[in-house]
Amino acid sequence: MTSDPLKASGSGLLDDLYREIILDHYRRPRNHDPLQSPTCSADGANPLCGDTIHLEVDLDGRTIGDIAFAGSGCSISQASASMMTEYVKGRSVDDARRGAEAFQLMMTSGEPQSLEGFDDIDALLGVAKFPARVKCASLAWKTLEQALEGGGTASTEKDASHD
Amino acid sequence: MTITTPDEVTRLPFDIERIRRDFPILKRDIGTKPLVYLDNAATSQRPVQVLAEMTRFYRDHNANIHRGVHTLSVEATDLYEESRRKVARFVNARRPEEVVFTRNTTESINLVAHGWGRKFLQAGDEVVISEIEHHSNIVPWQMLRDERGIVLKYIPMLPDGTLDLEAARQLIGPKTRLLSITAMSNALGTIVPLEVLIAQAKEHGAKVLVDGAQSVPHLPVDVQALDIDFLAFSAHKMLGPTGMGALWARYEHLDAMDPFMGGGDMILTVTMERSTWADVPAKFEAGTPNVGGAIGFGAAVDYLSALGMDAVRAHELELTDYALRRLGDVPGVSIFGPPNAEDRGGVISFELEDVHPHDVGQVLDTHGVAVRTGHHCAQPVMAALTVPATARASFYIYNTTEEVDRLAVAIEEVSRFFGGA
Numbered sequence: 349m350t351s352d353p354l355k356a357s358g359s360g361l362l363d364d365l366y367r368e369i370i371l372d373h374y375r376r377p378r379n380h381d382p383l384q385s386p387t388c389s390a391d392g393a394n395p396l397c398g399d400t401i402h403l404e405v406d407l408d409g410r411t412i413g414d415i416a417f418a419g420s421g422c423s424i425s426q427a428s429a430s431m432m433t434e435y436v437k438g439r440s441v442d443d444a445r446r447g448a449e450a451f452q453l454m455m456t457s458g459e460p461q462s463l464e465g466f467d468d469i470d471a472l473l474g475v476a477k478f479p480a481r482v483k484c485a486s487l488a489w490k491t492l493e494q495a496l497e498g499g500g501t502a503s504t505e506k507d508a509s510h511d
Numbered sequence: 512m513t514i515t516t517p518d519e520v521t522r523l524p525f526d527i528e529r530i531r532r533d534f535p536i537l538k539r540d541i542g543t544k545p546l547v548y549l550d551n552a553a554t555s556q557r558p559v560q561v562l563a564e565m566t567r568f569y570r571d572h573n574a575n576i577h578r579g580v581h582t583l584s585v586e587a588t589d590l591y592e593e594s595r596r597k598v599a600r601f602v603n604a605r606r607p608e609e610v611v612f613t614r615n616t617t618e619s620i621n622l623v624a625h626g627w628g629r630k631f632l633q634a635g636d637e638v639v640i641s642e643i644e645h646h647s648n649i650v651p652w653q654m655l656r657d658e659r660g661i662v663l664k665y666i667p668m669l670p671d672g673t674l675d676l677e678a679a680r681q682l683i684g685p686k687t688r689l690l691s692i693t694a695m696s697n698a699l700g701t702i703v704p705l706e707v708l709i710a711q712a713k714e715h716g717a718k719v720l721v722d723g724a725q726s727v728p729h730l731p732v733d734v735q736a737l738d739i740d741f742l743a744f745s746a747h748k749m750l751g752p753t754g755m756g757a758l759w760a761r762y763e764h765l766d767a768m769d770p771f772m773g774g775g776d777m778i779l780t781v782t783m784e785r786s787t788w789a790d791v792p793a794k795f796e797a798g799t800p801n802v803g804g805a806i807g808f809g810a811a812v813d814y815l816s817a818l819g820m821d822a823v824r825a826h827e828l829e830l831t832d833y834a835l836r837r838l839g840d841v842p843g844v845s846i847f848g849p850p851n852a853e854d855r856g857g858v859i860s861f862e863l864e865d866v867h868p869h870d871v872g873q874v875l876d877t878h879g880v881a882v883r884t885g886h887h888c889a890q891p892v893m894a895a896l897t898v899p900a901t902a903r904a905s906f907y908i909y910n911t912t913e914e915v916d917r918l919a920v921a922i923e924e925v926s927r928f929f930g931g932a
Contacts, residue, residue, distance in 0.1 A: 362877040366870075371929070396885065397869055398899020420899065422867035423929065484869065 364474030374423040379433035392491030392502040399425040429488035533558035544879030552905035564810035594809030603733040611792040616724040617647040619743030619758035624651040626768035634660030636688040641666040643696040672699040672848035687717040694726030698889035699848035700858030731820040751811035755804035765791040772797040827857035857906035868902040878921035
């Protein structure tokens, strides 16, 4: 699924990557205020770009009662985090994990996912055409999985010391 | 063998249109826009002359070197060794044997760390580097520190991207055995005042390694005038092929150093019990080397020598001066590094307010403008600037002020694209 480098750019593709809804989430991130007393949290980092996400989750039994993120990084990483929080808020942990799997599948296959409520997130489909940016988009979901595992640190790189 | 005088090089006028015709890739389109290649600090492009010399070797002279009596092997050996002479002359080495061919700057520095550092440095010996080094001049010394207990010291960076020379005076002392320092920062373009630091190192009897990955392609470099011990550089940043680099070192150091790798071509005799090493530089070139790459390296040096490195520097200085002013006028742009063009190579590291460097690079690409984004393998520099990454435009002989204009206009487009809240 490597794209033809001779056709790998152009403003059409750019519109695919930066859909208006993505820019909207980037400019006005949702669920961006810290929680009072989160039940679990996790930090994610993409060491090659410097994208970071801090995620706080309030679990109500097996349901994600509330969620918030903070972070810094490119528009794709931060918009993806904002969209992720919107999707998982109020859903069960199992649904959230299914969302994470669907997102990963979308990035590797380049195909839209038919999960209910995933419409906004499908806007990130264009990222799949930019292999260098897939890690940016995936960071939020990896951090979510880390938080649901009980917290800690998620990284898009196993070994952060190389470039 | 002695070095021939460089008079045989015919100087050509610095004709930018003629130069650009030598680089067919510059005629490429990216999407629908003509390419503006501004990622030369990562790797340069190669002119048709270099490509032709490499093709000619593989087509007409290809054979293994230093081995055969047959005609092709003799020709290949002659071409390989002629390239060594060209590279040696380019940095004003005393003799061609002082040039060891490697894969790149990184391998050259590692060769010094292994062949010289492991043999001559002991626990407590100090190696002084700086905060603006590329990872390739940090990590080998950290590895040696962990293995041998040497002490690694860093000359700090000031906010304007220059080195703190006052601090350097304190750091370089009687325990310093090696000063290993870049001549030009790849992340910021800072030109390091080598003479000052080298004089301090010499005062304490320390050896000096210069990381010339960014300086040798862009500035006149003379190892004898600098009075240094080691110089590491790469072919691919100076019009030559990838996978090709060089370590220049004083002959007596190479003679005293242990080999890095064992194998064919680096031995004098091998018995079942032991082996003896070949002479310098063959001792450090185990196995069949990158013969075609070395020949391309020689052709690249020919190309630059014909232009003259003073003319190369003058051209880049003009571009850098223009770019500092032109980009400095673009709203939201902050430029890192020394404010004056004279103090920097053709490297402009910048950030655009409220837009992450990766987004900047992505949108610039759609305008055909190729820049590097990220930490540039210089994470300590990013940490000192307290930014995760920067966008970096870097120039070479074929870039024009019109291309700087296209960069500036494209950055304004980026602002518009992300700005409309």
